[in-house]
Amino acid sequence: MQGAERYSRRDVLATSAMLSLGGTACAEELKQPSAGKTLIAYLTRSGNTRVIAGTLQRTLRADLFEIRPARPYPDDYEQHVAQAMRERDSGFEPPLTTKVDNIGAYGTVFLGFPIWGETAPPPIRSFLKAHDLAGKTLRPFITHGGYGVGASLAVLATQATGAKIEDAFVMEADQERRTLNHVRDWLGQINSSQS
Numbered sequence: 001m002q003g004a005e006r007y008s009r010r011d012v013l014a015t016s017a018m019l020s021l022g023g024t025a026c027a028e029e030l031k032q033p034s035a036g037k038t039l040i041a042y043l044t045r046s047g048n049t050r051v052i053a054g055t056l057q058r059t060l061r062a063d064l065f066e067i068r069p070a071r072p073y074p075d076d077y078e079q080h081v082a083q084a085m086r087e088r089d090s091g092f093e094p095p096l097t098t099k100v101d102n103i104g105a106y107g108t109v110f111l112g113f114p115i116w117g118e119t120a121p122p123p124i125r126s127f128l129k130a131h132d133l134a135g136k137t138l139r140p141f142i143t144h145g146g147y148g149v150g151a152s153l154a155v156l157a158t159q160a161t162g163a164k165i166e167d168a169f170v171m172e173a174d175q176e177r178r179t180l181n182h183v184r185d186w187l188g189q190i191n192s193s194q195s
């Protein structure tokens with residue numbers, strides 16, 4: 001079945017309403033999706049981007065693909081940030097656990113990721129290197145911790161060669177660092193009240 005036939009009017013309206021909350025409504029375009037199936041590909045560390053990916057997948061009844069680096073990043077947030085910065089600065093493209101089997105079958109790819117170090121995470125560059133998106137519609141969805149999308153859109157423009165890149169859905173979401181700082185403050189209070 002072609003992607004265009006898979007969207008009910010209700011699905012499309014629901015998705016349009018959802019996306020318009022972020023100020024990037026594209027209802028007319030979603031009513032006429034590109035030929036081919038729709039893929040939701042995303043990267044996440046702490047789950048914010050996964051929530052959006054899951055919502056898109058259920059609403060559009062699209063296929064879902066989690067982008068996973070072959071060597072997982074450290075659980076420790078500070079170590080993860082340090083590694084991501086090194087990889088950003090060196091241009092390293094980490095190998096992924098797996099590729100999308102049949103990328104040719106998709107006409108539209110929703111690509112979701114968090115901002116790492118004011119740009120697209122290294123595994124996103126790996127994903128774009130490993131998959132030919134020429135001729136496809138690319139709809140980015142991006143979460144960040146309060147500092148905006150940085151250089152990520154320029155990365156997409158350079159690396160998603162030949163794709164038709166639509167306006168990104170951008171959302172500020174919880175930053176793990178903020179949670180860590182709150183927890184550290186709390187533990188500090190416990191320590192000082194016990195001494």
Ligand SMILES: Cc1cc2nc3c(=O)[nH]c(=O)nc-3n(C[C@H](O)[C@H](O)[C@H](O)COP(=O)(O)O)c2cc1C
Nearest residue numbers: 045046047048049114115116117118143145146147
């Ligand atoms: C390695 C790393 C670097 C980050 N760098 C930035 C940044 O430069 N700017 C920003 O606004 N948020 C930054 N963040 C916060 C995330 O972009 C934000 O919390 C995002 O919503 C996390 O998405 P996720 O839960 O899908 O992993 C960073 C987070 C990590 C783990």
